[in-house]
Amino acid sequence: MKPIAIIGSGLAGYTVAREFRKLDKTTPLIIITGDDGGFYSKPMLSNAFALGKQPQQLQSKTADQMAAELNATILTKTLVSGINTVTQSVQTKVGEFDYSQLVLALGAQAMRLPIAGDAADQVLSVNNLADYVVFRDKLAQAGDKARVTILGAGLIGCEFSDDLATAGHKVTLIDPNTLPLAALAPAVISQGLHAALYAKGVQLKLGTTATHIAKRDHAIQVTLTNGESFDTDVVLSAVGLRADIRLAQAAQLQTDRGIIINEYGQTSAPDIFALGDCAQYRQADGSHSLMPYVAPIMTAAKAIALSLTGQLTSMDTKLSAVLVKTPSYPVALIPPAFAVSKSGTWESNHADGVTISRYFDESKKLHGFAVAPQEAKSRNALIAELTEAQAMQLN
């Protein structure tokens, strides 16, 4: 019997495997992964200091423990180099493996800015636990009050800024936009976050970017497009991720910014599924979006697991908010889709220290929201409001 194969051992790969094993204890399962196959929760990487965790405490299970739990064969440190959709097999340096059905859970690659200077290669990114171990080592070498420069004030850059400032590090946050979280949040919420990070000691250098990063004695010198230069110990790039579509493209599966999947999680080859950061999910209106968050993984994994047992199941498209882990000013939001966000406006109100912004299109239909400081009650009320508005729009 050919096994079901999963490529990738991040949250997406392991969650599908867990959901599948709840339904089927015996069908052979093989997981092939480029990393060491340890299980960890990636969101913890940007609030590990707040959680009081050392990097090695973030891994809760080794690959061997996962293999036992899942009754699976796990090949670690093994990159899949090709997929043959005709023979239903994948190629690796240790041989070829047949599959009956395949799940792509390949994640995304950290984007890099083109920066000049002889220390540009010292710029770090954190997109997995191994990256985070390297980052924490560099911080430790620089001491308790390391100077850390973060490129990119999006979700991940803001979370790291808050967490590192909490731990006593001297953080400088750089972004070409004039406010943090500018791509996701309304200005009023971004201003609240700006004030909270500033109060915590984060230096925000906005409306500019790093153009040159050079070695300087025992430090790194960062030069900005506005001409300013300063010394720092560690530079962390958080400028975004690019879905990993290389294998899918080579196998001639349909791709765009991610691997295109239908409502069942199937790619353009019906026996190959995809989910997680590599996938571009089908939306209710028929368009496809990247959704590089945990919640879509959970719903996709449940549906794909059922589909792998032969019961083709569509994903539950329940709305869930993106929670920004900035304890100084916790934000929850569901940003409007790009096409809508060009034509509508945010409307905000403040009550009892809480700011709520709703995004309406020209005909006053609700398409998104942001709330801060957020907590479950206000967040859930807004999700319910948006769910109802979307149901009315579809009818």
Ligand SMILES: Cc1cc2nc3c(=O)[nH]c(=O)nc-3n(C[C@H](O)[C@H](O)[C@H](O)COP(=O)(O)OP(=O)(O)OC[C@H]3O[C@@H](n4cnc5c(N)ncnc54)[C@H](O)[C@@H]3O)c2cc1C
């Ligand atoms: C710092 C940080 C904080 C975050 N915080 C939040 C949060 O608070 N809330 C939230 O919802 N989301 C958060 N996210 C996003 C969320 O963590 C990701 O959406 C999710 O973890 C992605 O999981 P994945 O399995 O798709 O990808 P990954 O975890 O990247 O896994 C990809 C896997 O594929 C393997 N792989 C890739 N190519 C190959 C190949 N050719 N052959 C074999 N194996 C291969 C890799 O080795 C890896 O095992 C955060 C992300 C980061 C970086």
